[in-house]
Every structure is written in C-alpha cells, then in structure tokens.
Amino acid sequence: MTDATGASTAPAVEAVHTSKRFGATTALHDVSLAIAPGSTHALVGRNGAGKSTLVSLLTGLQGPDSGAVAFDGRPAPPVSDRAAWRSRVACVFQRSTIIPDLSVAENLFLNRQGDLVRWGALRRRAARLLEEYAVDVDPAARAGDLGVEQRQLVEIARALSQGARFIILDEPTARLDATAIDRLFGRLRALSATGVTMLFISHHLQEVYAVCDTVTVLRDARHVLTAPVADVDHDALVAAMTGEAVGLTAVEPRPPVAAGTPVALRLSGLTLRDSYTSIDVDVRAGEIVGVTGSGSSGKVALAETVGGLRRATAGTVTVAGRPVPPGSVPAALAAGIGLVPQDRHREGLVPLLSVAENATLPIAASFGPLGYVSPGRRTATARAFIDRYDIRTSGPSAPVSSLSGGNAQKVVLARALSASPSVLVLINPTAGVDVRSKESLLGAVRTAAGDGTAVLMVSDELDDLRHCDRVLVMFHGRVVAALPAGWSDTEVVAAVEGVSQ
Numbered sequence: 001m002t003d004a005t006g007a008s009t010a011p012a013v014e015a016v017h018t019s020k021r022f023g024a025t026t027a028l029h030d031v032s033l034a035i036a037p038g039s040t041h042a043l044v045g046r047n048g049a050g051k052s053t054l055v056s057l058l059t060g061l062q063g064p065d066s067g068a069v070a071f072d073g074r075p076a077p078p079v080s081d082r083a084a085w086r087s088r089v090a091c092v093f094q095r096s097t098i099i100p101d102l103s104v105a106e107n108l109f110l111n112r113q114g115d116l117v118r119w120g121a122l123r124r125r126a127a128r129l130l131e132e133y134a135v136d137v138d139p140a141a142r143a144g145d146l147g148v149e150q151r152q153l154v155e156i157a158r159a160l161s162q163g164a165r166f167i168i169l170d171e172p173t174a175r176l177d178a179t180a181i182d183r184l185f186g187r188l189r190a191l192s193a194t195g196v197t198m199l200f201i202s203h204h205l206q207e208v209y210a211v212c213d214t215v216t217v218l219r220d221a222r223h224v225l226t227a228p229v230a231d232v233d234h235d236a237l238v239a240a241m242t243g244e245a246v247g248l249t250a251v252e253p254r255p256p257v258a259a260g261t262p263v264a265l266r267l268s269g270l271t272l273r274d275s276y277t278s279i280d281v282d283v284r285a286g287e288i289v290g291v292t293g294s295g296s297s298g299k300v301a302l303a304e305t306v307g308g309l310r311r312a313t314a315g316t317v318t319v320a321g322r323p324v325p326p327g328s329v330p331a332a333l334a335a336g337i338g339l340v341p342q343d344r345h346r347e348g349l350v351p352l353l354s355v356a357e358n359a360t361l362p363i364a365a366s367f368g369p370l371g372y373v374s375p376g377r378r379t380a381t382a383r384a385f386i387d388r389y390d391i392r393t394s395g396p397s398a399p400v401s402s403l404s405g406g407n408a409q410k411v412v413l414a415r416a417l418s419a420s421p422s423v424l425v426l427i428n429p430t431a432g433v434d435v436r437s438k439e440s441l442l443g444a445v446r447t448a449a450g451d452g453t454a455v456l457m458v459s460d461e462l463d464d465l466r467h468c469d470r471v472l473v474m475f476h477g478r479v480v481a482a483l484p485a486g487w488s489d490t491e492v493v494a495a496v497e498g499v500s501q
C-alpha cells in the first residue's frame with residue numbers, strides 16, 4: 001500500500017483476527033490490532049486479559065490458532081525462521097533474554113552469523129555499536145553484573161542493530177527507580193523520533209499518557225478499544241479495562257497504632273557488607289512500615305535478609321523479642337515471618353505444582369496429621385483464595401505455570417498471607433498487578449495489619465507506600481529519612497534521590 005507521495009501506508013505491525021487457546025482457556029479471541037509506523041502504542045488490560053499472548057504472536061514465539069500477523073503489509077515469516085523474526089521485532093521482556101555468564105559483547109552478537117570469533121574484533125564492534133546507541137556500558141563486562149537499566153539498554157541496542165524497527169517493551173519500568181524511568185522515557189522518545197515503532201505494555205497508566213500516542217485495551221481475551229491516548233482519560237481507560245464504570249477508591253487513612261503496642265519485628269544494627277549498614281528499625285504489631293530508595297539503596301537486600309534469603313554480616317533480627325536464626329528461610333518462617341520475594345519466578349512459586357498447592361504450601365501442615373494434606377480441604381482453601389484475590393485461572397488444579405504474570409503474583413501474596421504470619425515482609429508486592437487487583441492485594445495487606453500483623457513493605461511505588469503508617473527512605477545502604485503519614489510525593493522523591501529539601 002502507498003499514499004499519493006509513494007510512501008508506504010501499511011501498518012508497521014498488524015494482528016488480523018487472531019485467536020489463541022490453551023486447553024480450555026481462550027487467551028485471545030478474534031483480536032485485531034494495527035500499529036502505525038513510528039507510533040508508540042500502548043497495550044493495557046487486567047491480569048490475564050491476553051497481552052502476553054498477543055506479544056507471543058507478534059514476536060513469533062508461537063503462531064495463532066487462526067488469524068495472521070503482518071509487518072509492513074507483508075505476511076510474517078514462519079514461526080521456525082527465528083532470524084527473520086529477529087530482524088523485524090524484538091521484545092525487551094521484564095525477564096531478560098541476556099545470558100548472564102557471557103560478556104556484553106558476546107550477548108550483543110549472539111545468534112549472528114559471521115567471523116566474530118576473535119575476541120578483540122568482537123569487543124571493538126560491540127564498543128562501536130554501544131556508542132552508536134549511546135549506551136554507556138563496558139563491552140567486556142559480564143552481562144549478569146549489569147543493572148536492570150543497563151541490561152534493557154543493551155537489549156534495545158541489540159534489537160536495533162539486528163535491523164528491528166519494531167520493539168515491544170513489556171513492563172520495562174517494573175524494576176526501575178524514578179530517575180531511571182525518566183532516562184528510559186527520554187530514550188523512547190528519541191527512538192520514536194527516528195521512526196522506530198513501539199508497543200508499550202504497562203500497568204502504570206500514567207506511563208501510557210507520558211510516552212504513548214495510541215492505546216489499545218484488551219479485556220477477557222477480546223479487543224475493547226483502540227484510540228489516541230488524548231481521547232481516553234484515566235477513568236475511561238480503567239472502565240474499558242474492567243468493564244465497570246466504577247472509579248478506583250481513594251486510600252483510606254489508617255487509624256494510628258495504639259501507643260504501647262508491642263514491637264513485633266526489631267532490626268538492630270543490621271549490616272550486610274557492600275549493601276546496607278547499621279539499620280535499626282522497630283515495627284509494632286499492626287503497623288505497616290514502608291521502605292523505599294533507589295536501586296542501589298540496599299532496600300531489597302534488607303528485606304531479603306529479614307525473610308531469611310540473605311545472612312547479615314552483623315546485627316540481629318528479632319520477632320517478639322526472640323532472635324531469628326540468620327540466613328534461613330525455614331527459620332524465618334518458623335519465627336512467624338512471611339515473605340513475598342522480589343523474583344516470583346526464582347523464589348516465589350513452584351511452577352509444576354498447582355495453584356492450590358502453591359497457594360497453600362506454608363499451611364499444608366495444618367491440613368492433616370503427619371504431613372497428610374486432604375485434597376478436599378486444600379482445594380476448598382485455594383478456591384477461597386482465588387475468589388478473594390480475584391485470581392484468573394481455570395481452577396485450583398491448574399499448574400501455576402499456566403497463570404499470567406500478575407495472577408502468579410497474587411498467588412505469592414495469597415500464600416504469604418495464608419499462614420497468618422506475625423510479620424509480613426513484602427518486596428514490590430504489586431509489580432505486574434493490574435490497577436484493580438492492586439486495590440484488593442493492598443486491601444488484604446491492610447486487613448492482615450488490622451489483625452495484628454507487622455508489615456515491612458519495600459516498594460518503588462508511591463501507590464503502595466500510601467498504605468503505610470510511615471515510610472523509611474534508604475540511600476546508599478543507610479536510612480536517611482523517616483516520613484510520617486501525610487508525606488508528599490515530592491518529599492519521597494527528593495529523599496530517594498538523596499536531595500535534602
């Protein structure tokens with residue numbers, strides 16, 4: 001197709017009446033999408049709406065059951081021709097496709113034909129490529145040592161250098177702090193100005209307005225709406241995603257924790273070499289304490305230490321006055337500490353077990369004597385979780401690996417809460433969770449606190465932190481600010497950046 005000037009008018013990317021089923025689940029039903037060349041197109045929808053499935057069709061990871069995909073008006077290559085797909089489209093996944101044990105240079109030229117076996121030549125070519133895309137990374141660095149931001153930039157540079165003019169960004173901001181997000185958005189705008197077409201997937205609707213020109217909403221495997229972002233306000237977008245005209249509810253202030261309430265969790269002089277130093281924190285029963293900070297602040301390592309995933313080099317963790325043996329998840333669990341870890345793929349879930357088995361792992365012992373778990377009780381408990389947390393699944397016996405990302409995150413939280421822990425440690429608990437489900441997850445955390453659980457919530461999200469009674473800000477391994485309820489967004493951001501107001 002061409003216009004009067006002879007320029008191509010075909011969409012850069014198109015899905016035409018595509019459908020995809022997994023067993024009994026319809027993941028996409030007759031979905032069509034056309035992305036104009038050079039546009040930055042948002043794809044939004046609730047957890048399980050079908051976004052990742054559509055991405056898998058647009059990247060050729062699998063073919064549609066019916067319908068077709070086209071690039072620049074021409075049919076997509078066969079699924080088996082990976083090189084042809086790589087020259088058309090790349091997806092910067094939330095989970096990296098970079099191989100950690102190889103160097104940056106090797107990662108950049110992975111899967112490419114040619115005579116690049118000589119290390120010196122490979123490194124020089126990698127250096128030129130990184131310079132061309134203004135990526136400030138050493139080509140000889142081990143890829144596994146890169147931060148999330150640098151890793152994503154290497155992935156984008158690799159995609160562009162392979163000829164792809166269409167890039168899919170699947171929740172690219174999920175693990176970036178505010179300044180890194182700003183830098184990423186600057187780059188996306190610059191890429192867009194050079195004619196690169198992008199599909200941007202995010203549960204943060206404000207990001208959609210910040211970087212995208214057009215938005216498509218999927219709901220229950222179906223296409224609901226495609227429109228310029230300027231024509232759809234926030235409430236209309238949420239209504240399209242949920243199918244309900246009800247807006248999101250404002251965060252209710254929590255009643256203050258009564259004076260004299262005992263300390264449930266105490267961190268004293270807690271230190272982890274190269275990560276954080278001399279952390280003293282008390283969390284009283286029923287209190288929600290937030291911890292935030294930039295990527296290098298040490299906040300995640302601190303939470304992982306309390307949850308038993310890391311062993312502090314000095315200091316102690318006590319629960320109700322009793323010291324918790326360090327560096328052991330079972331010991332932390334036995335002390336009453338529940339953990340929602342950062343990486344649900346690695347630490348959170350057992351992929352081959354069912355939703356019911358995963359959700360009820362810590363309470364299995366209470367279901368029957370001598371480790372016997374009655375399947376009926378387990379299923380009934382799991383069904384209650386599925387309803388309460390709005391987990392979209394074909395049922396309690398579905399393997400957890402069949403869940404969409406956000407629904408898997410809900411299982412992790414359900415599991416942590418299922419054992420009624422006296423201390424709950426959460427690391428970015430709403431990452432990947434849709435706007436409506438965030439409300440129910442944070443509501444469940446508030447209910448647990450209302451019942452006396454002490455909550456330590458590490459998060460980059462101001463919307464999570466709004467539920468906290470106070471927020472500690474870490475900077476280079478130390479607590480630099482303690483903000484009582486009523487803080488303003490700018491106060492938190494300034495403290496995170498290390499700028500005193």
Ligand SMILES: Nc1ncnc2c1ncn2[C@@H]1O[C@H](COP(=O)(O)OP(=O)(O)OP(=O)(O)O)[C@@H](O)[C@H]1O
Nearest residue numbers: 022027047048049050051052053402403404405406
């Ligand atoms: N391999 C699979 N086997 C079985 N069911 C699957 C599989 N992949 C996806 N599904 C199901 O298809 C539906 C759509 O999932 P998809 O991952 O596309 O959702 P999503 O919109 O990306 O969600 P999220 O926002 O949570 O990432 C879900 O109900 C999911 O459970």
